Amino acid sequence: xxxxxxxxxxxxxAARDIRTTRNTIAIDMVAVxxxxxxxxxxxxxxxxxxRGERIVICGPSGGGKSTLLxxxxxxxxxxxxxxxxxxxxxxxxxxxxxxxxxxxxxxxQQFNLxxxxxxLENCTLxxxxxxxLPRKEAEAIALHYLERVHIPEQAxxxxxxxSGGQQQRVAIARALCMQPKIMLFDEPTSALDPEMVKEVLxxxxxxxxxxxxxxxxxxEMGFARQAATRMVLMDAGQIIExxxxxxxxANPQHERTKAFLGQILR
Amino acid sequence: xxxxxVRSQLIAPQESPRSDTGLSAWLRxxxxxxxxxxxxxxxxxxxxxxxxxxxxxxxxxxxxxQGTSRTDCLAETVGRPVGACWPFVQAKFAxxxxxxxxxxxxxxxxxxxxxxxxxxxxxxIPRVPYKRVNAVLFFGVFPLLAFCLLVGGVFGLPHVETRxxxxxxxxxxxxxxxxxxxxxxxxxxxxxxxxxxxxVRWSCVTFIEVWRGVPLITVLFFATYMLPFFLPESxxxxxxxxxxxxxxxxxxxxMAEVVRGGLQAIPRGQYEAARALGxxxxxxxxxxxxxxxxxxxxxxxxxSFIALFKDTTLVLIVAIFDLLGQLRxxxxxxxWATPVTLLTGFAFAGMIYFAISFAMxxxxxxxxxxxxxxxxx
Numbered sequence: 334x335x336x337x338x339x340x341x342x343x344x345x346x347a348a349r350d351i352r353t354t355r356n357t358i359a360i361d362m363v364a365v366x367x368x369x370x371x372x373x374x375x376x377x378x379x380x381x382x383x384r385g386e387r388i389v390i391c392g393p394s395g396g397g398k399s400t401l402l403x404x405x406x407x408x409x410x411x412x413x414x415x416x417x418x419x420x421x422x423x424x425x426x427x428x429x430x431x432x433x434x435x436x437x438x439x440x441x442q443q444f445n446l447x448x449x450x451x452x453l454e455n456c457t458l459x460x461x462x463x464x465x466l467p468r469k470e471a472e473a474i475a476l477h478y479l480e481r482v483h484i485p486e487q488a489x490x491x492x493x494x495x496s497g498g499q500q501q502r503v504a505i506a507r508a509l510c511m512q513p514k515i516m517l518f519d520e521p522t523s524a525l526d527p528e529m530v531k532e533v534l535x536x537x538x539x540x541x542x543x544x545x546x547x548x549x550x551x552x553e554m555g556f557a558r559q560a561a562t563r564m565v566l567m568d569a570g571q572i573i574e575x576x577x578x579x580x581x582x583a584n585p586q587h588e589r590t591k592a593f594l595g596q597i598l599r
Numbered sequence: 600x601x602x603x604x605v606r607s608q609l610i611a612p613q614e615s616p617r618s619d620t621g622l623s624a625w626l627r628x629x630x631x632x633x634x635x636x637x638x639x640x641x642x643x644x645x646x647x648x649x650x651x652x653x654x655x656x657x658x659x660x661x662x663x664x665q666g667t668s669r670t671d672c673l674a675e676t677v678g679r680p681v682g683a684c685w686p687f688v689q690a691k692f693a694x695x696x697x698x699x700x701x702x703x704x705x706x707x708x709x710x711x712x713x714x715x716x717x718x719x720x721x722x723x724i725p726r727v728p729y730k731r732v733n734a735v736l737f738f739g740v741f742p743l744l745a746f747c748l749l750v751g752g753v754f755g756l757p758h759v760e761t762r763x764x765x766x767x768x769x770x771x772x773x774x775x776x777x778x779x780x781x782x783x784x785x786x787x788x789x790x791x792x793x794x795x796x797x798x799v800r801w802s803c804v805t806f807i808e809v810w811r812g813v814p815l816i817t818v819l820f821f822a823t824y825m826l827p828f829f830l831p832e833s834x835x836x837x838x839x840x841x842x843x844x845x846x847x848x849x850x851x852x853x854m855a856e857v858v859r860g861g862l863q864a865i866p867r868g869q870y871e872a873a874r875a876l877g878x879x880x881x882x883x884x885x886x887x888x889x890x891x892x893x894x895x896x897x898x899x900x901x902x903s904f905i906a907l908f909k910d911t912t913l914v915l916i917v918a919i920f921d922l923l924g925q926l927r928x929x930x931x932x933x934x935w936a937t938p939v940t941l942l943t944g945f946a947f948a949g950m951i952y953f954a955i956s957f958a959m960x961x962x963x964x965x966x967x968x969x970x971x972x973x974x975x976x
Binding site for chain 2: 390406408431434435437438439441443446447448449462463474507508511549
């Protein structure tokens, strides 16, 4: 069955599937509804992400893309439906939330690095205080990932001394230092100057090639073509269309998909 | 420019043109640029001249430096107009510093000061290592040590009742206790005020608003004269301790509001990033939010500290003699009753209060600048 296919989704099947395929499903969102006050921001969202998949979510702004992403590590709550991440159902239970957050890395549009800490300290904070790693080991891991995002020489600097692209790569390294199973990217290149977009996208492509499970909210269609296993179009709080990248771009089915792609691929 | 242009040669960077410098240009631009500016300059000069000269005359030029009693500071004896009567301060100096602390035990106060300074100075200098140990010693161990040393009754030290304490000693004890006590309490109150648990939030809001809503004098009065009526008979709290508790709670309410301002200035993204990394509430606060928030409110905190330092003078109304109280007590000594005694005493106290407040404010400024380099938001 194809996840995210709203018309054929059956929660009973989903429950059975979760039990039998627990080891291969990374994220399962079932009939999630969320309101901000009276505003219905997520409407019956069903999305199943398998391990190793790279999902790119696109769509007009205000369509609920970021909100969907932020539900996966419970930065946002929801009123109806359920979200299971790595076999753990997210509820009010703080333990479950912490467990999920340890396994899910997130990269933000505005980087959100900690400005009072050096690059290295940004990367070791959570491994030391959440995972309980010894500082030496955490630093070794941090340097490893900083190397992977190609900025080991910046380890002693402070975020404000780096360019936007470098900052975002540090943010990626910081998330990777927790050695997560899943990475969420919330418009990671939208706040960057055009000449810095590529270095960040290259890093993400490398990550994808290593088999990381990734959910990316982005309008970078080049990246999507290169790295995505599936495309998701969201508008008005709902999933409009899900498809593999090639047919998604070549042959969009829904009117809104056509309209949206028509606008950004002009 | 025509519609088509291609640069044939790149321009190398050049030095910026020299602006008008030199004293005359500076004077013209900054002091005498236009009628309004010139008037302001002249008026300021006039005010400065009118205030500085008499002050200097009083404090230094006309001052009496040596003497043993009031007669040495009288215009008739000296045969000229008399400024400050410094022998008065000299004679009462021990009282101003220690109150009526037994003279043979004063070394305990001095030792406390010495230890305090020895721990505080390296803490204030950023280059000195072992900050964590130093901070624990200063904020954790030193207060206990100071308590033992000053109060006595342990280690064979004779007990010194707090009603014999006075002068600078009391001023510093109240200020230090107020700062050390109000800082953590204020931070907790500020965090509580933002809590999502209604009971915690309301308690904190109520506490802050009540304590901010009453003047310190009321607090001191209540702590000293009313509180004993509410407490059981056997609960005999030392009068100074009562005042200290009142001051700490009072200062904490203000500190909470200062810290809250800092907390509100931290972008939501910082909370989210910390949360997304799996940091729990306390770790997020301790490692991510508070370091940034407290840095932002250093000026406000120091403001509170300075206000607290000067507010300690109010303890006089509950018969505790701080520096100012001790000074006023000394005025009553007929042996030193001269027309300038009052002015001399206040000038002396004023200089001490100013020196300490000014030092605090400058240090805060320095810290602020140091923390800002390279760590801009």
